[in-house]
Amino acid sequence: MRGIDRRGCLFLGPLVLAGASGFGALWPALGERLSRWLAWYQDATPPQLVIRVPDRPVRGKVTVVLEVTDEQGWEIEWFELDGLPLPAVAGEHVIDTTTLPDGLHVLAASARDHARAGNRAQVQATLLSRNHPPILALDPASTSVGQGQTLVIRVRSSVPVALSGTFAGRSLVFVSDGQQSWALVGIDAMTRPGPRPLRLTAVDELGNRSELNAEVRVLPVAYPNEEVWLPPATSGLIGSTVNAREIARLDALFAQVSPQPRWSGPFVRPVSCPIASDFATGRSYNGGPITSRHWGTDFDCPVGTPVFAPAPGTVVLVEPLAVRGLAVILDHGVGVYSCYYHLSRADVHPGQEVTVGTQLALSGATGAVTGPHLHWEIRVLGEAVDPLAWTQQPFPGTGKWD
Numbered sequence: 001m002r003g004i005d006r007r008g009c010l011f012l013g014p015l016v017l018a019g020a021s022g023f024g025a026l027w028p029a030l031g032e033r034l035s036r037w038l039a040w041y042q043d044a045t046p047p048q049l050v051i052r053v054p055d056r057p058v059r060g061k062v063t064v065v066l067e068v069t070d071e072q073g074w075e076i077e078w079f080e081l082d083g084l085p086l087p088a089v090a091g092e093h094v095i096d097t098t099t100l101p102d103g104l105h106v107l108a109a110s111a112r113d114h115a116r117a118g119n120r121a122q123v124q125a126t127l128l129s130r131n132h133p134p135i136l137a138l139d140p141a142s143t144s145v146g147q148g149q150t151l152v153i154r155v156r157s158s159v160p161v162a163l164s165g166t167f168a169g170r171s172l173v174f175v176s177d178g179q180q181s182w183a184l185v186g187i188d189a190m191t192r193p194g195p196r197p198l199r200l201t202a203v204d205e206l207g208n209r210s211e212l213n214a215e216v217r218v219l220p221v222a223y224p225n226e227e228v229w230l231p232p233a234t235s236g237l238i239g240s241t242v243n244a245r246e247i248a249r250l251d252a253l254f255a256q257v258s259p260q261p262r263w264s265g266p267f268v269r270p271v272s273c274p275i276a277s278d279f280a281t282g283r284s285y286n287g288g289p290i291t292s293r294h295w296g297t298d299f300d301c302p303v304g305t306p307v308f309a310p311a312p313g314t315v316v317l318v319e320p321l322a323v324r325g326l327a328v329i330l331d332h333g334v335g336v337y338s339c340y341y342h343l344s345r346a347d348v349h350p351g352q353e354v355t356v357g358t359q360l361a362l363s364g365a366t367g368a369v370t371g372p373h374l375h376w377e378i379r380v381l382g383e384a385v386d387p388l389a390w391t392q393q394p395f396p397g398t399g400k401w402d
């Protein structure tokens with residue numbers, strides 16, 4: 001008996017323990033089932049249904065995501081694009097927008113949960129697609145330009161684009177205002193007349209690209225010629241290596257293109273003295289052949305005449321040069337520079353910001369000159385252009401596109 005008892009105890013002990021723990025586990029399981037049933041019975045919350053789409057315009061193949069969550073379980077009833085069915089499954093969907101017209105598209109979905117009430121959710125999302133290249137048009141004003149003039153290239157595009165391009169092989173710098181862009185090119189007065197190629201490439205924010213090829217005709221302009229007699233001390237400077245080095249140095253400066261234009265409206269004449277020598281006058285020095293054209297406009301100013309900034313800009317050079325004498329140069333942005341030569345005194349320093357009417361200097365007779373005068377020059381992408389044209393007409397600048 002004792003032995004049996006002992007055995008009984010040995011057997012029953014673990015059984016009682018197992019039974020007690022079994023009952024203990026059963027009650028919470030029932031409770032859990034009941035509360036789940038109650039949740040199923042009472043649930044009035046529709047599933048969380050979301051269509052995730054890119055938040056910017058798209059092109060080509062694009063992935064959208066259909067997401068559903070609901071504690072009672074769920075099913076997607078339908079998923080549509082522009083009213084046409086897509087697979088009614090959650091997860092990623094790849095849509096080829098090249099098969100759709102450009103524009104706004106509507107994605108819509110409906111899902112139902114598995115609660116007693118069958119709660120339903122419906123959502124919509126929109127997708128803007130564009131797969132066609134932007135349409136470009138040149139402003140008619142861009143079709144011809146005179147020798148020594150400033151060419152304005154104006155482009156309109158069907159959507160905002162980043163424009164790049166070349167004119168006669170030279171890179172252009174475009175300024176854009178939405179769907180309108182412009183670039184300036186200086187035409188050397190010695191350029192042979194005739195057509196020149198303009199090649200433009202436009203890329204919209206989606207990477208859709210289009211090209212425009214056109215011809216711009218350079219028209220002849222009848223500029224006068226004049227003989228200049230320089231004293232022996234300075235005449236040697238004109239064709240010298242000193243002058244060549246000076247030109248190379250200035251060309252390197254003019255090649256720096258700051259991105260934004262600084263002016264709005266026409267430039268103001270830097271002095272009110274009469275004109276002594278026009279822009280692009282053919283020059284023969286001391287009886288020689290005409291080898292160059294005057295790169296600026298000379299004003300007949302006595303030494304000491306105040307010289308004023310014609311437009312806002314940054315002073316980029318204040319320096320005595322061998323041929324050009326004491327020089328001041330302003331950067332007006334997008335490759336437009338104005339230059340003041342043969343000065344007697346400078347009143348600004350490099351890096352200084354100037355505005356219209358800031359006194360830059362006093363005119364003088366320094367460098368290779370026949371007498372006191374102010375030489376005023378405007379460079380556009382490195383080429384000297386008619387400076388007076390900049391005082392007579394507005395070129396596109398910081399203001400609104402006209």
Ligand SMILES: [Zn+2]
Nearest residue numbers: 296297298375
């Ligand atoms: Zn001059």
